[in-house]
Amino acid sequence: MSLSAQTEVGTELFSTTVAVDRARLVRYAGASGDFNPIHWNERFATEVGLPGVIAHGMLTMGIAGAALTDWLGDPGRLVSYGCRFTRPVVVPDPGEVEVAVRGVVGAVDAEAGTARVDLTVSVDGATVLGKAQAHVRLA
C-alpha cells in the first residue's frame, strides 16, 4: 500500500509494537544527550514523586515517528510532526513495556500534495501521546 491522493481518509497504514526496556532508555539518553535522571535512576525518580523510571517523552515520540517514516520508506517525506505528552510511560526493571503505534490517514490534501497521518500511541491500551499528527508528502 502507498499513501497517495487516492488513499481514503480512515485507512490504516500500519500498526506495530516496540519494546522499551531500561537499556533502551540509556541508549536514547546517550543518543539524544538528555541525561535527566528520571529516565534511568529509580531512586531519583521516586524521590521527585514519579511512580518509577519513565521513558523520555521524546523517545516515545521518536519511536512513533520512526514507525511512520520506516513505513513511508523515505524519511524526507515527513513535513511536520507534533504531539502532546499526556501520560508518563513507566519502564519496569526487570522487564519492558510494549509501545503500540498505529497510523491512520486523517486527511488528504491532493492540491498541496500532502496527507495528515494520525498516530495512536498507547501502552496497555492507554494512549500516552495526545494529538500525535504528522503531515507527509504524497507518493
Place this chain on the structure above:
Amino acid sequence: MVDLSRVGAVFTGTPPYTVSRAKIAEFADAVGATSPLHHDPDAAVAAGYPDVVAPPTFAVVIAQRAESEYVADPASGIDFSRVVHANESFTHTRPLVAGDVVSTAVHVDAINERAGITMVTTRTEIADDGGAPVATVVSTLAVRGEGA
C-alpha cells in the same frame, strides 16, 4: 519563579552543530528507525540525498542543546526539578543530513501562568551554514510552581 519578562527574547549563543553519520546511526538505533537511509550512505545517495538522513525527531538533539542557553540559565527562573515536557513539534523545510553544519536561534514565544503551572514555549529555528532554513522546533515545558 519563572521570569515572565523573557517573552520575545532570542538566544543565538550556542555554537554551530555538525550533524554526523555516527550520531544519526545512534539516534536511529535508539528510536528503532530501520530505514537504510539512516545507516547506509550509498542508499541515501541513491535516494537523492547528499548523505545519510536523520530520523524525523533528530532535530530535538540540536534544539535541546540550544534551548539550554535559555532554560538552564538560573536567570530564566526555570527549576528543572519541577519541569515536565508538555508538547513538541517539528516542521522540516528539508531533512537534516550528515555533514550539515547548522546554527540555531531560540525564540521565547510564550510564558503563561495558570493554576500554579507556568507553560514556557520556545521556538528554535535551525538554519544551514548558508543561512537557509532547515527546521523549526517548538517545545513547551510545564513548570510546577512551589505550591503545585
